[in-house]
Amino acid sequence: MTPDEAREMIRAALVTVAPDVVLDEVDPDADLREELDLDSIDFQAYTAELARRSGLAVTEDDQRRLTTLAAGVDFLTRARTHC
């Protein structure tokens, strides 16, 4: 997956939780939960949606790392090249 595709997948997953998200306004290294006012329920729903769309298993440890946009892109692009 290219970084652009990864961003698009993240956007699509985020929109299911917070439909008003404009990803271009989000600092890639900021905590998404703060930037987008996601509570823990929203954040779990987002990572579950990302797992569903990507077909990747998102473990508890992964979830910790998915708190920023940059980390999400990294997770998706890297995972595919390894398998």
Added chain:
Amino acid sequence: MGWEPIRKRRTGPVEPNLVDYERVYAGFSWDEARSQLTGLPGGGLNIAYEAVDRHAAGASRDRGALRCRGRGGHTTELTYDELRRATNRFANVLRELGAGKGDRVATLLGRVPELYVTAIGALKNTSVYAPLFSAFGPEPVRERLRLGDVRVLVTTPQLYRKRVAQLRDSLPALEHVLVIGDDPPAGTRSFAEAMARAGDEFTIPPTSPDDMALLHFTSGTTGKPKGAVHVHGAVLAHHVTAAYALDLHAGDVYWCTADPGWVTGTSYGIIAPLTHGVTVIVDASDFDSHGWYEVLQDERVTVWYTAPTALRMLMRSGAELAKRYDLSALRFVASVGEPLNPEVVVWGQEALGLPVHDNWWQTETGAIMISNYAAEDVRPGSMGRPIPGVEAGIVTGDGDGVTEVGDPEAVGELALRPGWPSMFRGYLHDDKRYAESFVDGWYLTGDLARRDPDGYYWFVGRADDVIKSAGHLVGPFEVESALMEHPAVAEAGVIGKPDPVVGEVVKAFVTLREGHDPTEELRAELVAFGRRRLGAVAPKEIAFDQHLPHTRSGKVMRRLLKSRELGLPEGDTSTLEVGR
């Protein structure tokens, strides 16, 4: 039943504060317990003095009062004496601003040291402290600032821009906004600068136990939020309940994970632990299983007060994760906010080596009323037995009167005999609603429960339509009103949909106005609209329904919406008007 009681062996590192429940309960008197407090030097009672100054004046002066773990990994520690001086400064800041006795001082903040300084400083100045949940959207913030006649608000520049700036014109009473951090936006001033200019000596003015101290907002089924008024005398209940229900001892390291925007964050996140002179851990981060175990391990937390939602999230991560951490310092775990299912109590035994002690109370009661105790057996799924000094009962009846239920195990409304020190003293600007909370010498809690033959209470459900999500009460009316401001929405009915982790999630059923189609785009737009207005209490799910059920008087029948959602029989629909 199916769940065996968890028996206690008396082998802990410290002797529990309450060892013989029946004996202590029978002999307890609030008047005698008053000797556990110090009182102001000139007479009177002020929460801030009991929480901070009396320790700063004695042997605990250099003990850590607050240890705040910031998001970036840095920790700020304040000793009791440093906290005394910082809160003196803030009291002087308020005086400088012209805010005095009874004036409302609110925070819209996460878990930062300034929140604690504001709360205690306001109490010192005999102003009234009112916390707001920082994840509220602008609408709930506006409602509460207005209802509370808030004069001074402490927040961050980010939260101010997102949630408050656009409301400022509609809030004439809000005179001063102090912000934490650099670059105060227009209309605000810097908290740090104001503090730097203020002196660190302050004499607490005469304070009566009946003086208003705290204003906590809570939600009802109908109408707007309610502002529950609490007084300085409540500190006696905070102190006593923390000894009995949380088993706090001087020297404990205590962590309360409640958000500081709700009543638990004040009663047990600030006041009660400080009155015991313990070290309070404050962690600014969002929930994260690894992070939470790290806090317990690294801070050597001894007493932990948390919530079912968090425990269920930890449970999902598995007991194995808990075992990777050294939790050997932990001695006592308690939970509040919503009913604690037996599986979690038992999971605590397995993962933490300790059962979780459920307890029950609400905004209006100000302090824990019913609890499981360190030295008593735990019946998994039960909220426990009344705190010494608290008389509880199960009642039935109607508007004309209530009577106590004789049968053990019969379900009725949980009720309390007025007289405990932290009982709310009013709903601000709503005397009628306050008066209606008391019937035949009982305070009616709105919760349904039963009591087993041994006196243990078991939560059954809410008597009204109020939603309990992640430990927070959400008023359906407030959510419905916000949705109905959208031009496509004709009417809305909002319920709590059961959820295995957070208890209930907010779900809205929406009837559209003519000319609007129930498309996926509109659904997304309404979810976004709700989030912008309401923040964290916005509906997570929206369903279109052009035939909401109504009562004959025209109200949406939320109860029926909920029965349908759950696939339950719809019950008595004799007052129902289907369609319109």
